[in-house]
Amino acid sequence: MAEFKHLVIVKFKEGVVVEEMVKGMEKLVAEIDAVKSFEWGEDLEGLENLRQGFTHVFVMTFSKKEDFATFAAHPSHLEFSGPFSAAIEKIVVLDFPSLVVKPLAA
Amino acid sequence: MAEFKHLVIVKFKEGVVVEEMVKGMEKLVAEIDAVKSFEWGEDLEGLENLRQGFTHVFVMTFSKKEDFATFAAHPSHLEFSGPFSAAIEKIVVLDFPSLVVKPLAA
Numbered sequence: 001m002a003e004f005k006h007l008v009i010v011k012f013k014e015g016v017v018v019e020e021m022v023k024g025m026e027k028l029v030a031e032i033d034a035v036k037s038f039e040w041g042e043d044l045e046g047l048e049n050l051r052q053g054f055t056h057v058f059v060m061t062f063s064k065k066e067d068f069a070t071f072a073a074h075p076s077h078l079e080f081s082g083p084f085s086a087a088i089e090k091i092v093v094l095d096f097p098s099l100v101v102k103p104l105a106a
Numbered sequence: 107m108a109e110f111k112h113l114v115i116v117k118f119k120e121g122v123v124v125e126e127m128v129k130g131m132e133k134l135v136a137e138i139d140a141v142k143s144f145e146w147g148e149d150l151e152g153l154e155n156l157r158q159g160f161t162h163v164f165v166m167t168f169s170k171k172e173d174f175a176t177f178a179a180h181p182s183h184l185e186f187s188g189p190f191s192a193a194i195e196k197i198v199v200l201d202f203p204s205l206v207v208k209p210l211a212a
């Protein structure tokens with residue numbers, strides 16, 4: 001079955017300490033077993049016409065959609081969404097079953 | 107070393123046959139060895155205030171940033187970028203080293 005992914009891309013407000021936000025997310029995924037893996041990154045290329053001001057990517061992976069629903073409704077997630085929402089200037093969120101076309105090389 | 111990711115989120119123009127775009131990308135990653143893996147998905151949740159009109163996610167993974175540079179400069183990629191650009195209404199692209207916080211469970 002396809003893994004289910006929760007993708008968040010953001011532009012943080014000026015003055016936000018990104019490391020604190022990441023720590024909050026690390027705590028979240030450590031607490032909530034439904035999260036299979038978590039990865040994040042900061043855009044390095046800076047192709048401004050393509051990145052549209054967004055700077056950071058956060059991706060959580062779940063074994064199935066139901067696990068994402070468990071995560072989304074978890075009290076720790078709801079608690080974190082307050083300070084996170086306050087820290088962002090803009091955001092796009094996409095939730096999707098992930099179809100892998102070229103498998104990872106061994 | 108961190109894997110390097112090329113993330114593309116788009117809203118396609120009306121009438122675009124998404125399957126044809128995906129086939130084009132599948133062909134691309136089959137042709138270009140530098141691409142380690144390719145996955146994609148279509149947003150299912152439809153939380154319009156969060157997805158901002160974007161509907162599809164495409165992620166290519168590379169072992170290192172140099173492989174991404176190889177891909178980006180590859181003639182097949184450059185050739186595909188024409189019809190792809192013509193098919194999209196809006197796009198965000200982020201290129202980043204991916205930091206995995208919670209490893210995949212065995």
